[in-house]
Amino acid sequence: MGNFRPYRNLLLAQVRAQAQYRASFVIDLLGSAVFTTLDLGTVFILFSVHGSLGGFGGREVLLMAALTALAFPLADLAVGNVERLRLYVRTGLFDSLLIRPLPALAQLLAMDFAPRRIGRVAQGLAVYVVALAVAGIPWTPGRALLAVVAPLAGATLFASLFVAGATVAFWWIESGEFAASFTYGGRDFASYPLTMYRGAFRTLFAFGLGFAFVAYLPALALLGRTDPVGTPVWLHWCSPLAAMAAAFMAFLLWRTGIRHYRSTGS
Amino acid sequence: MGTLRAYAALARAGFRRYSTYLQATVAGIVANTTFGFLRTYILLSVAGSAGRLAGYDEAQLLTFVWVGQGLIAVVNAWTIVDLADRVRTGDIVADLLRPVGPFAAHLCTDLGRAGFAMLTRFVVPISAGLLAFGLYLPRNPLSYVLFGVSVTIAVVISFCGRYLIALTAFWLLDTRGLNQVWVFFWGGGSGLYFPLPVLPDWLQLVLWIGTPFPSTLQAPLDIAVERGGPGHAGLVLLAQVAWLGVTLLACRHVQRRAWRKLVVQGG
Numbered sequence: 367m368g369n370f371r372p373y374r375n376l377l378l379a380q381v382r383a384q385a386q387y388r389a390s391f392v393i394d395l396l397g398s399a400v401f402t403t404l405d406l407g408t409v410f411i412l413f414s415v416h417g418s419l420g421g422f423g424g425r426e427v428l429l430m431a432a433l434t435a436l437a438f439p440l441a442d443l444a445v446g447n448v449e450r451l452r453l454y455v456r457t458g459l460f461d462s463l464l465i466r467p468l469p470a471l472a473q474l475l476a477m478d479f480a481p482r483r484i485g486r487v488a489q490g491l492a493v494y495v496v497a498l499a500v501a502g503i504p505w506t507p508g509r510a511l512l513a514v515v516a517p518l519a520g521a522t523l524f525a526s527l528f529v530a531g532a533t534v535a536f537w538w539i540e541s542g543e544f545a546a547s548f549t550y551g552g553r554d555f556a557s558y559p560l561t562m563y564r565g566a567f568r569t570l571f572a573f574g575l576g577f578a579f580v581a582y583l584p585a586l587a588l589l590g591r592t593d594p595v596g597t598p599v600w601l602h603w604c605s606p607l608a609a610m611a612a613a614f615m616a617f618l619l620w621r622t623g624i625r626h627y628r629s630t631g632s
Numbered sequence: 633m634g635t636l637r638a639y640a641a642l643a644r645a646g647f648r649r650y651s652t653y654l655q656a657t658v659a660g661i662v663a664n665t666t667f668g669f670l671r672t673y674i675l676l677s678v679a680g681s682a683g684r685l686a687g688y689d690e691a692q693l694l695t696f697v698w699v700g701q702g703l704i705a706v707v708n709a710w711t712i713v714d715l716a717d718r719v720r721t722g723d724i725v726a727d728l729l730r731p732v733g734p735f736a737a738h739l740c741t742d743l744g745r746a747g748f749a750m751l752t753r754f755v756v757p758i759s760a761g762l763l764a765f766g767l768y769l770p771r772n773p774l775s776y777v778l779f780g781v782s783v784t785i786a787v788v789i790s791f792c793g794r795y796l797i798a799l800t801a802f803w804l805l806d807t808r809g810l811n812q813v814w815v816f817f818w819g820g821g822s823g824l825y826f827p828l829p830v831l832p833d834w835l836q837l838v839l840w841i842g843t844p845f846p847s848t849l850q851a852p853l854d855i856a857v858e859r860g861g862p863g864h865a866g867l868v869l870l871a872q873v874a875w876l877g878v879t880l881l882a883c884r885h886v887q888r889r890a891w892r893k894l895v896v897q898g899g
Contacts, residue, residue, distance in 0.1 A: 393809030407820065411831065420677055541655065541659045542656070544659035545659075555670055595784060625822035
């Protein structure tokens, strides 16, 4: 494990390469910083129609949206470029990762690192701090800890879905949009209170894929509210466990995928 | 006559090119359908027990969501025109030697692509919405015709916008940043994220007159849900035709400047 130099070099090379077209890089950075506001902007616009969403008031909705707005860009920054796996699989370039003496996933992430995404993380963090400040949280040591851990757990959950979604490319090469419906779709799902959804769709996205653990459940725990949907209070604190389970399953899927990989060729 | 045949061949090629990627088409349909469910529940919840939101009743909201999801791939506002790559690599030089100009060639290919998207990525999600929720279907037969016209104009406007961005490659080389900005404003301004009528009137007016975005999605959706009757449909089409003219002229003008900027390097 000990040697991080190759990763650092890959990362730095990537940053240097992307800063070459300077005007475009700046637009890119600004563009990615503004992106978060439109996710939040949409929540705000729909919220302002009746002054509530799914039975929750402004500060509560803001807290949920802010948790998602921080967790998602964090995951996107760390592993978002794993989406490019299908390119590597299609062209056979993935072979070159496998013959190097470093784990393939780590190489893939380092090689396509996108520094512009830092803009979105910074913005998400700012919104989250404001949301925590105005939400009227009855602070306890447990809640303070959760306030720090929850975005990281949410990011881990999203990251697991990014990896799992990309791994599908080992079997189904042109699956980009399929994965997007669970990553970007998951982000949109998690930005809103669970009470807005119905039926099997809610069960699948909230608990099957775990998106309730990104923002809704930890927000309830932070606010000390009971759940109109009916989940028990202890479950509201379980985001870190859910995140670990998701990461483990993504890891299993990745390992199965990489063993399935047979390269391209005629 | 010969040019027309060339255009038709290019359109067919665009259709065939996309019909080759069946896996991608299926993946896209899954995504559109998933987002259809997501936005349905969100908008229905916002409409609440009253069942009305910004002048839409529940059935109209459902049509708005599902026809919108079906049109995303048809209008295709997210994909960079590959002209940008050809400018960066210099391949554009070869394009200029062809008897059909790059604008016409890319437009025809894109129309072929839109035709294929209409048969697959439009039809399947809408059928899913129809089965799962039941949709508002236009009552006036004329609406179907106007919808077809409106979608065609929307496809061309969206293409022109993306072509303009691709042309900036002559100055910027890398168009991804600008493309991201376009995608961002398109999402909010086109009616994709939320129906534009939830916005204040002045803002809607600014969007319709000041930007091409509503003309690429909200316009055909307004016609599909018959919002505001035939008079409103006429206004919507008028705005679309105006933006069609503006974007076509802009493409012509910018392209001419770009050609002058082109320097062929090499020995």
